[in-house]
Amino acid sequence: MTSIGTGYDLSASTYSPDGRIFQVEYANKAVENSGTAIGLKVKDGVVLAVEKLVHSKLLVPGANRRIQTVDRHIGLATAGLPADARTVGNRARDEASSHRDFYRAPPTLKTIVDRIGQFVQVYTLYSSVRPFGISTIMGAVDKDGPSLYVIEPSGVFYGYHGAAVGKGRQLAKTELEKLKLSELTAREAVIEAARIIYLVHEDAKEKQFELEMSWIGSETNGVHVPVPQDLFDEAESKAKEALVSGFE
Numbered sequence: 001m002t003s004i005g006t007g008y009d010l011s012a013s014t015y016s017p018d019g020r021i022f023q024v025e026y027a028n029k030a031v032e033n034s035g036t037a038i039g040l041k042v043k044d045g046v047v048l049a050v051e052k053l054v055h056s057k058l059l060v061p062g063a064n065r066r067i068q069t070v071d072r073h074i075g076l077a078t079a080g081l082p083a084d085a086r087t088v089g090n091r092a093r094d095e096a097s098s099h100r101d102f103y104r105a106p107p108t109l110k111t112i113v114d115r116i117g118q119f120v121q122v123y124t125l126y127s128s129v130r131p132f133g134i135s136t137i138m139g140a141v142d143k144d145g146p147s148l149y150v151i152e153p154s155g156v157f158y159g160y161h162g163a164a165v166g167k168g169r170q171l172a173k174t175e176l177e178k179l180k181l182s183e184l185t186a187r188e189a190v191i192e193a194a195r196i197i198y199l200v201h202e203d204a205k206e207k208q209f210e211l212e213m214s215w216i217g218s219e220t221n222g223v224h225v226p227v228p229q230d231l232f233d234e235a236e237s238k239a240k241e242a243l244v245s246g247f248e
Contacts, residue, residue: 011127023131024124027080027153030133034079035209036166036200037066038176039137040193041148045186045217046139047227048077049193051168051201054208067214067226071096073140074109075214075224079166080134080153088136088151092116109140113149113157121155135165140224141216168200175199186217190227194235195242202243211236 008014009022016022035051050066068076068089076092078085095115099107116136124131136151150165151157161181164172175196184192193213201209213227213235227235 012124012129012131013127021124024154027131027133028135031080031135031153031165032167032169034081034166035066036164036168036172036197037077037079037135037137038162038164038172038193038196039077039139039148039150039160040162040176040179040181040184040189041139041146041160042181042184042186042189042217044146045141045189045215045219046075046146046148047186047189047193047213047215048075048137048139049197050077050079050212051166051197052210052212053204054210057208061210065212067212069224070112070138071100071106071140071224073106073142073216073222073224074112075139075216077137077139077212077214078134080132084132084134085136088116088120088132088134091119092138106142108142108144109138109147109149110144113138113151117151117155117157120151120153124154137163137165139216141222146217168203171200171203172196186215186219187231190215190231191235191238194239198239198243
């Protein structure tokens with residue numbers, strides 16, 4: 001970073017001479033140091049999967065989940081700082097609840113993402129706050145059909161067919177690009193999501209991790225729920241088999 005150490009990185013409201021906001025770049029670094037999260041938008045739904053790194057053997061399995069439910073039909077997965085993820089998740093639930101109260105109808109994902117993007121961006125404007133150290137993947141099946149978005153620490157958001165954030169995002173994106181997502185079913189996407197998470201974890205295989213997966217689609221009646229245990233176990237075993245065969 002050309003201007004580092006000259007005071008331009010002390011506040012999120014200060015530009016460096018070359019037009020950069022270092023605090024936002026540091027927030028992106030926090031995301032890159034986290035486990036990988038991916039989202040797949042397929043023909044009949046959306047699948048979210050997270051590589052949750054386990055930092056201690058004393059932690060209870062299943063605690064501190066990285067996938068949250070925003071509304072009945074909207075799910076959220078994050079990579080980065082867990083406390084920041086909780087704050088953004090709570091805000092997203094507030095926005096969804098307010099929309100339901102005001103319009104007497106479930107919100108579309110685009111509406112919620114637009115509101116959360118503005119909320120995240122506000123935290124890049126003032127010297128008294130810092131940007132959120134997370135990238136957020138949000139998926140839903142609403143009146144517009146399946147949809148998937150990523151909100152970056154800067155507040156910018158994009159719609160995706162397949163998205164990846166976190167440490168292994170480059171390898172995950174490469175694998176996602178190989179898939180014909182528009183032709184996959186949600187069940188097939190669960191298998192592929194597990195395989196990709198196990199593949200990207202190979203670079204940090206000395207660390208323990210938990211696989212988290214959820215889905216929304218026709219099989220769940222449009223409700224965001226964890227992947228059923230039988231399908232989860234099948235996906236995990238196939239992912240491990242694919243990993244072993246890939247090294248032979």
